[in-house]
Amino acid sequence: MTPQPDPQLGAAVSAADRAHVFHSWSAQELIAPLAVAGAEGSYFWDYEGNRYLDFTSGLVYTNIGYQHPKVVAAIQEQAATMTTFAPAFALEARSEAARLIAERTPGDLDKIFFTNGGAEAVENATRMARLHTGRPKVLSAYRSYHGGTAAAINLTGDPRRWPSDNGSAGVVRFWAPFLYRSPFHSENEVQECERALQHLEDTLVFEGPGTIAAIILETVPGTAGIMTPPPGYLAGVRELCDRYGIVFILDEVMAGFGRTGAWFAVDHFDGVVPDLMTFAKGVNSGYVPLGGVAISGAVAETFAKRPYPGGLTYSGHPLACAAAVATINVMAEEGVVEHAARMGADVIGPGLRDLAERHPSVGEVRGLGMFWALELVRDRETREPLVPYNASGEANAPMAAFAAAAKENGLWPFVNMNRTHVVPPCNISEAEAKDGLAALDAALDAADAHVA
Template structure:
């Protein structure tokens, strides 16, 4: 679709937004949101006719791109048949969505509890774990993000937690593996794996194994930097959980549904958690939907005991119809396989080639359509291009990098000292190369801040 400029309409949209919309994670008087006129596939455009290749997939959720006609048609068809119905009833779209999801989750995660999004999925997974074990504490890593609701934000291991951290939610943070910035002074992946597992064992020992209900991990941490765990780490966590009777929760809200080149990131590691949270890619965010996939053992806890939780819109028919259509489209169009192919043949090689030429790129990490560039001032010391949680003038190098991307028609995902390459799973080779070319230009600005 070709954008048609209409600046007057854009100005009206912008004025209404600034007058009435309260934006998340923002100082309201310091933001300048772009007025978006439309989107299709891997692109969106503004009212001035500027078109952007979306290397953010929204918030890493439009796994099949914008406005996929089959999913739009499915939502329209469901709206004409049954727009909404209470969650206590059996509804075709809800039942079919649960069946399709359960077919693809690893192991025996065959029961699906639907939520409206990822944070609610995490909230309910932790509630299930605590009730299942009768224990209060939950362990989660630094360098993680699990959502903005009360429990989820306390589980989160990045600065978004700080303002809401009440210190009484039973959460204990520990260090997960990350060789490039290892807290364990490791020199190899094997060392990082062994030392990270020992650190977790020590944390459990000092917290008291009988007090810990769950360990929750992003299978591959997303917003925090796309740090693929070293071989053996997730299997090691699984063994530790089994040994101490701890529920193992994998958060696949961002990594799931094709993003890593597999239906779920857990598939890469051969690990089956007790609970798995999902959202985002399950229906490309077309209608809000999330959920918890539940193992047989945890589900059995609530066979004759009511589960004390629920949501008015759990398994909303429009959202579930969108999920059914999305999963079917992904299967029919081999979107998961395509994501793996693009990662192996275009994005991975292309990003590594950029790293060879740009001194500001310290490390390239990722798989599928889930990649990060760690930007640095100094490759030798690995000093980040901007300080941790930088803002204002201290963040100027990253702000200049982002502005250069946008000037060249690329909408970038920027967080702290990183830029992530996370386009839709069905991004074409030509589109991926277009994004790499825009990154190439913008990285030249980042290079100016290296030593």
């Protein structure tokens, strides 16, 4: 679709937004949200006619791109048949969505509890774990993001937790593995895995294993930096959970549904099966809000004759579930998961490593599938970040300059702290991906200007 400029309408949209919309995670008077006129595939455009290649997939959820015709049609068909219905009933769209999800989850995660999004999935997974074990504490990693609701934000490791950190009773944090900035002074992945597991066991032993309900991890942490865990780590966490009777929760809200080149990121780690797994975002490409918890047989049995004390008015909403059914079917029919794996291995990964060789601001390239991060630094030797941790204002100027340069080149980047994440739709074409890498190449010159 060719964008048709309409600056007057764009100005009206922006004015109404400024007057009435309260935006998340923002100082309201310091932002100027772009007025978006439309989107299709891997692109969106504004009312001025500027077109952007979206290397963010929205908030890493448009895994099949914008406006996929088969999913749009499924939503329209469902709306014509049954727009909404209460969650206590069995509905075709709801049952089929649950079946298709369970068909793809590992092990015996065959029961699906639907939520409206990822944060509510985490809320309910931790509630299930505490009720299942009768224990109060949950362990989570410092480098993590699990959502913005009450329990989820307090499980989160990043600074967005700090202003609301008044409900952390029962939350204990630990350091997960990250070799590039190892908290364990490791020299290789084997050491990082061993030392991270020992640190985790020491933490739970000193906290008292009998007080710990669950350990929650993002299978591959997303917003925190896309750090694929070293071989053996998730298996080691699974063993610790089994040894101490702890529920193992994997958060696949961002990493799931093809993002890593597998249906779920845990599929990359042979034999590892969590007790609970949260999902959202890519389950229906974000077309209608939907999330959920995939539940193991043992945890489900806890609530076989004991009511589960939780629920949502819109749990398993028919429009959202119809979108999920269509999205999963599209991904299977069009080989989206396999495409993401191939693009990561043959195009995105090699392309980003090539950029790293030519740009001194790139300290590390890491990722898999369509889930990548560039760590931007002032000094490759010392690994000093391009901007300080949680920088804002003038301190964040180098990253702001990089982002502005990317947009000038028609690329909408995902920027977080000193990183840019490369997370386009999983079905992006090879030509589009190469266009994005070229725009990223040009934008990195702005970051290079701040290298020591």
